[in-house]
Amino acid sequence: xxxxxxxxxxxxxxxxxxxxxxxxxxxxxxxxxxxxxxxxxxxxxxxxxxxxxxxxxxxxxxxxxxxxxxxxxxxxxxxxxxxxxxxxxxxxxxxxxxxxxxxxxxxxxxxxxxxxxxxxxxxxxxxxxx
Numbered sequence: 001x002x003x004x005x006x007x008x009x010x011x012x013x014x015x016x017x018x019x020x021x022x023x024x025x026x027x028x029x030x031x032x033x034x035x036x037x038x039x040x041x042x043x044x045x046x047x048x049x050x051x052x053x054x055x056x057x058x059x060x061x062x063x064x065x066x067x068x069x070x071x072x073x074x075x076x077x078x079x080x081x082x083x084x085x086x087x088x089x090x091x092x093x094x095x096x097x098x099x100x101x102x103x104x105x106x107x108x109x110x111x112x113x114x115x116x117x118x119x120x121x122x123x124x125x126x127x128x129x130x
Contacts, residue, residue, distance in 0.1 A: 004028050006076045008035075009127055012044070016062050016069035027056035033110040034103060034126070035060060041101055041112060043071040043129060075100075077125045086113075087122040100130040 008031045015023035025031060027049065035047035035058060045061040063070040078084040086104065091113045102113035106123030116123060 003080050009074050013074045016071045023060050025058040027058050037110050075128045077127055084125045086125045088120050091117045100128040102128050
């Protein structure tokens with residue numbers, strides 16, 4: 001596992017595709033911050049810390065609308081081999097149509113594209129989720 005962020009979000013997507021209600025994820029500070037943003041955007045119901053075999057893990061509850069998961073797909077934008085950075089002016093273009101939510105890592109923390117645009121900051125475009 002080279003890229004913890006991609007592993008984290010793909011595990012959530014796969015669990016949602018398999019109609020699971022909970023998924024156990026590896027713990028890291030960035031994963032916890034991304035989870036909090038996904039809870040705020042209502043892709044997840046909640047995320048909490050837990051411990052399995054004396055290892056810290058994150059336990060996420062996937063949000064559903066009726067019988068369908070809210071999170072349907074994800075596109076990993078930034079990878080270890082090719083980092084993708086976005087200026088404030090370019091952030092508006094990524095989420096303009098409202099079809100997806102861009103998640104960015106900025107110097108003010110992990111946030112959505114809309115929040116970053118309002119605060120006037122750019123950063124690394126981690127992934128898009130819809």
